[in-house]
Amino acid sequence: MSQGNGDGAAKCRISTCLINGRKIEPCAALAQSLEQDAEYTTRKGLLKYKVYNHELIHSQDLIMLRSGEFSKSPIRVSFCPFCGESLKTWEAEATSEQD
Numbered sequence: 128m129s130q131g132n133g134d135g136a137a138k139c140r141i142s143t144c145l146i147n148g149r150k151i152e153p154c155a156a157l158a159q160s161l162e163q164d165a166e167y168t169t170r171k172g173l174l175k176y177k178v179y180n181h182e183l184i185h186s187q188d189l190i191m192l193r194s195g196e197f198s199k200s201p202i203r204v205s206f207c208p209f210c211g212e213s214l215k216t217w218e219a220e221a222t223s224e225q226d
Contacts, residue, residue, distance in 0.1 A: 144212040149187040151175065151216060156209035157190070165191070171198050173208075190214050 145152040153161065157173070165174030171193045178187040191201035205215050 143210040144207045144214060146213070146216060149216040150185075151188040151190060151214055153190075154207060154210040154212070157207050160209070161190075169193070169198070173204070174201065187216050189216060 141152060141154050141158075144154045144157060153175070160173050162168065162170050162172045162174050165176050168174075174191045174193060176189045176191055177185050178189060180186040190204040190207075192204050193199075193201040203217075206213055
C-alpha cells in the first residue's frame, strides 16, 4: 500500500469522527463506508450530504442512511456507527440561532 500525501492521507488515519463547525471529518471506518456522490444517487447505504446555504456556500454536512423503507427518504444519523462519536452538526446551528 502506498503512502499518500496531503489531506487524504491524514483523513485515513483519523480514529474518531470530528466535527469542525458544522462539517464532519469522518473516522477511517466511516470514510471507507460512505457512498460517493450522495447528492446525485439513490444508492442505499451511508451517505454524506453537503448542505449549501442560500448563497450556495457549503454550510453543513449530514450523514444519512438509505435502507429498506427509508431508501427514498433517508434518515439522518446522529452518531457514528463505528467510533460512536456524535455527528450532530445541526446542534451547532441551534446554538448559534439562540445567540
